[in-house]
Amino acid sequence: MNANPPDPAELGRRLAARDRTAAPAALNVIEQTGERHAADVAALLAEVAPEKLGGDAPGMIVGVTGPPGAGKSTLLSELVAKWRERGKSVAVLAIDPSSKRSGGSLLGDRARIRVEPGDTDVLIRSTATATRLGGLAPATREAALAMAAAFDVVIVETVGVGQSETDIAELADSVVVIVQPASGDVLQFIKSGVMEIPDLLVVTKSDLGAPATRAARELMGTVKTLGSHTPVLLVSSLPPSTGVDELIDTVESHHASLDLPASRAEARRAAALDAFVHEHGERGLRAVGGRRAAQRLLAEPSPTPGLPRLVELLQDAAGY
Numbered sequence: 001m002n003a004n005p006p007d008p009a010e011l012g013r014r015l016a017a018r019d020r021t022a023a024p025a026a027l028n029v030i031e032q033t034g035e036r037h038a039a040d041v042a043a044l045l046a047e048v049a050p051e052k053l054g055g056d057a058p059g060m061i062v063g064v065t066g067p068p069g070a071g072k073s074t075l076l077s078e079l080v081a082k083w084r085e086r087g088k089s090v091a092v093l094a095i096d097p098s099s100k101r102s103g104g105s106l107l108g109d110r111a112r113i114r115v116e117p118g119d120t121d122v123l124i125r126s127t128a129t130a131t132r133l134g135g136l137a138p139a140t141r142e143a144a145l146a147m148a149a150a151f152d153v154v155i156v157e158t159v160g161v162g163q164s165e166t167d168i169a170e171l172a173d174s175v176v177v178i179v180q181p182a183s184g185d186v187l188q189f190i191k192s193g194v195m196e197i198p199d200l201l202v203v204t205k206s207d208l209g210a211p212a213t214r215a216a217r218e219l220m221g222t223v224k225t226l227g228s229h230t231p232v233l234l235v236s237s238l239p240p241s242t243g244v245d246e247l248i249d250t251v252e253s254h255h256a257s258l259d260l261p262a263s264r265a266e267a268r269r270a271a272a273l274d275a276f277v278h279e280h281g282e283r284g285l286r287a288v289g290g291r292r293a294a295q296r297l298l299a300e301p302s303p304t305p306g307l308p309r310l311v312e313l314l315q316d317a318a319g320y
């Protein structure tokens with residue numbers, strides 16, 4: 001009994017109408033790779049492009065990243081629960097490159113994040129798909145942008161290694177970097193020189209007491225030294241959690257202060273460039289005169305500034 005596969009454009013239209021029951025099937029379409037599916041993906045994405053929506057997708061795209069074991073998944077569970085209490089719909093896209101060994105999607109995080117049965121206003125999708133350097137797969141960027149049409153909050157969770165941190169900064173409206181107390185993680189983070197990436201810094205496991213307070217102080221010191229104003233927050237995700245409401249308030253006020261059109265334009269350009277490189281490789285990139293030239297091309301105004309059109313522009317330039 002195989003029902004007809006859902007029409008991709010119809011799925012896109014349902015997302016645009018904020019019908020969240022279309023989201024799982026839409027994600028299935030977006031996650032398909034290869035030439036054969038490209039038209040389906042493009043048809044779906046065209047329906048949630050800004051020119052169809054009459055502006056940027058309204059959902060907040062929040063990146064949550066941090067080293068392995070920092071407490072990301074546990075914190076996400078609290079964040080989802082509290083955002084739901086506030087009446088917000090939430091989609092979580094969790095990327096775990098380490099699970100590649102087992103292949104396919106994983107159930108671990110889905111099991112850990114508490115979801116009321118039958119609650120279609122929460123969607124948890126775990127995927128093992130990541131690039132070799134730990135960066136975001138093109139489908140993840142597209143999925144996040146598409147989900148932002150239908151959900152109030154879209155959280156993209158990555159393990160903060162390699163390329164993933166810069167990728168998440170391009171994609172997300174707000175980036176939350178989480179660090180756990182002690183174990184050299186804080187020092188490691190400060191030394192890594194990616195201080196410009198977080199919009200918010202969170203020290204988890206504040207229930208551990210002094211080490212957590214010390215870690216937060218160290219981070220605040222570094223932020224101040226750099227002349228930055230990135231907020232540093234302390235949270236405990238163990239019940240009863242503390243600091244999570246403040247975290248949500250801080251994310252929401254950061255989002256409210258953003259130049260959303262600029263941020264989303266950057267995210268779409270990055271997604272388009274990424275899709276192009278994915279499809280045509282470094283050779284394709286050389287054909288348009290290199291990465292910088294490609295970025296310049298993408299920044300040029302286009303009559304239909306949707307994702308597929310941007311890719312088209314690049315392809316034209318490359319003589320494909």
Ligand SMILES: Nc1nc2c(ncn2[C@@H]2O[C@H](COP(=O)(O)OP(=O)(O)OP(=O)(O)O)[C@@H](O)[C@H]2O)c(=O)[nH]1
Pocket residue numbers: 066067068069070071072073074075159204205206207208235236237238
């Ligand atoms: N004491 C304390 N332990 C915590 C807290 N949050 C998470 N943990 C514990 O820290 C460990 C790692 O938590 P996860 O949420 O799995 O961390 P993660 O960042 O998702 O880890 P990866 O998915 O492996 O990158 C688990 O044993 C959690 O129970 C917290 O607020 N306080």
Ligand SMILES: [Mg+2]
Pocket residue numbers: 072073074109
């Ligand atoms: Mg995790």
